[in-house]
Amino acid sequence: MATKEFPLTPQPVSPIETAHRRIATAIPVPESIPTLTRLRELEPRSMGGQPPILWHHGEGATICDPYGNRWIDFSSGVLVTACGHGHPEIVGAIRGMAGQGMYHAYCFPTQIRLKLIEAIQAVLPPPLARVFLLTTGSEAVECCIKLARTRGMALGGPRKSVLVTFSHAFHGRTLGAQLAGGIPALKTWIGDLDPRFVQVPFPDGFRQKDVSFAVFEQRLTELGVAPKDVCGVMSETFQGCNATLMPAEYAQALRRWCDAHGAVLIFDEVQAAFGRAGKWFGFQHLGVTPDLAACGKGISGGMPLAAVVGTEELMNLYGPGEMTSTHSANPICAAAALANLQVIHKHGLVDHAARIGPLLAEGVAAVARAAKGRIGAWNAVGLVAALQYTRPGTADPDPEPAWEFVRRAYERGVMLFAPVGVGGCAVKICPPLVIQEDMLREGLGVLEQIAAEII
Ligand SMILES: Cc1ncc(COP(=O)(O)O)c(C=O)c1O
Numbered sequence: 001m002a003t004k005e006f007p008l009t010p011q012p013v014s015p016i017e018t019a020h021r022r023i024a025t026a027i028p029v030p031e032s033i034p035t036l037t038r039l040r041e042l043e044p045r046s047m048g049g050q051p052p053i054l055w056h057h058g059e060g061a062t063i064c065d066p067y068g069n070r071w072i073d074f075s076s077g078v079l080v081t082a083c084g085h086g087h088p089e090i091v092g093a094i095r096g097m098a099g100q101g102m103y104h105a106y107c108f109p110t111q112i113r114l115k116l117i118e119a120i121q122a123v124l125p126p127p128l129a130r131v132f133l134l135t136t137g138s139e140a141v142e143c144c145i146k147l148a149r150t151r152g153m154a155l156g157g158p159r160k161s162v163l164v165t166f167s168h169a170f171h172g173r174t175l176g177a178q179l180a181g182g183i184p185a186l187k188t189w190i191g192d193l194d195p196r197f198v199q200v201p202f203p204d205g206f207r208q209k210d211v212s213f214a215v216f217e218q219r220l221t222e223l224g225v226a227p228k229d230v231c232g233v234m235s236e237t238f239q240g241c242n243a244t245l246m247p248a249e250y251a252q253a254l255r256r257w258c259d260a261h262g263a264v265l266i267f268d269e270v271q272a273a274f275g276r277a278g279k280w281f282g283f284q285h286l287g288v289t290p291d292l293a294a295c296g297k298g299i300s301g302g303m304p305l306a307a308v309v310g311t312e313e314l315m316n317l318y319g320p321g322e323m324t325s326t327h328s329a330n331p332i333c334a335a336a337a338l339a340n341l342q343v344i345h346k347h348g349l350v351d352h353a354a355r356i357g358p359l360l361a362e363g364v365a366a367v368a369r370a371a372k373g374r375i376g377a378w379n380a381v382g383l384v385a386a387l388q389y390t391r392p393g394t395a396d397p398d399p400e401p402a403w404e405f406v407r408r409a410y411e412r413g414v415m416l417f418a419p420v421g422v423g424g425c426a427v428k429i430c431p432p433l434v435i436q437e438d439m440l441r442e443g444l445g446v447l448e449q450i451a452a453e454i455i
Helices: 030-042 088-100 111-121 137-156 175-180 184-190 214-223 248-261 331-346 349-370 399-411 437-453
Strands: 057-059 062-064 070-073 130-134 162-166 197-200 230-236 264-268 292-295 306-310 375-381 384-389 426-429
Touching (some): 070 437, 111 130, 111 331, 137 230, 137 264, 137 292, 175 184, 230 248, 248 264, 331 349, 349 375, 349 384, 384 399, 399 426, 399 437
Parallel strands (some): 162 197, 230 264, 264 292
Antiparallel strands (some): 062 070, 130 306, 292 306, 375 384, 384 426
8 A cells, every 4th residue: 555645745737628637726736735734744644645636526437626626536436436426326315314314223123224235135146145234344354254263163173263365465454354464564563473364376477477276275285284274265356456356267276175175265355346347246257156255345335334245154153243343234324335236237337347348458458558568567357457567577566657657647637546556566447337438548548648658
């Protein structure tokens, strides 16, 4: 994630006025500096690092500041606003529930909770059957870890508690999620690591060239992990840092391996689910169904809501009152999430992402070509792409040009979040699923120009 700040000194930029973008001031906008400075003074430094643009409102796949500037949004916040910003049906659902006077219900039953659960359940492939609503992606991931370990230890005793995850994986920032993550730099604060969390190479075809499943088994042997001690294996369906799907053959071999050794297969679908990858769930690209999936981000239309979906057996491991969360199914968030799913259905946004995805893939290939070797890897699936700046001829991350790329993009009316991934070298492109072809082409054209400049 971001490790530095973009400068707060306003730069004069050439005015831009197109059908979708408008930049009419210096950037950052001089009038915004007091607010941006005050945030830097009062919050932990960790809250910084994003483009110094004051977000005010949005419309569809564009985002606006209070000063008349407008950006094509290639961030969706952080892969959240699937239906775009300010969608009238989501706004209406939030207003409606607020007007009903129901802001919070803990685990007391509500109609909206049932409606949302039914809507999620309706798109689950069997044997996924039950839905548990939570608030954040990290919380959903932690819940999956807990269920896998609970089941493992019930079946095989205390030793059957090893969770296998993947190098470069990101699963969130809470303790369990970071133990499961595959980025060593994020774990230094933990001190002694729990030996029951182990990582194997993710078959991305770039940093891990051998994408065969043999590598998985071989690495477990090297780590001294007996398959019978593994309670679960968890992976992002596509890795956030590189937008690369787990290869289908690998995933199918992993499914068989989990079945053979009594391990739970978990996909972290916090980024992938609800259309982002051009399917309802990213794992539908892989020809396998996990036992548990953690969902978040695009599930809710922007409100804080997450979910674990799972099999009957796993989801019933805990009894009444034993697995809960204060804001589970918050009624306003649930109303927004239900409207979000209805909009996705009504406007065929999953198919739209699948249809328009190849345009994004071609666009990022053109951006990479324009960068003349500075971008070592690029991938796209559905409406998410990642471009990794690397030192020429190597897989070593090169974050400087990635930061410069993002800075030039927001100065020219294309909103990206700060570089992420290995060494902070990856520029992500992830517009709202409602984006139309002309806007996608316009934004990609700007990025191609920028890539050609940074060589
Ligand atoms: C794949 C993945 N899992 C989990 C998380 C954590 O979600 P949250 O930030 O909502 O806790 C993220 C967040 O970026 C993510 O990308």
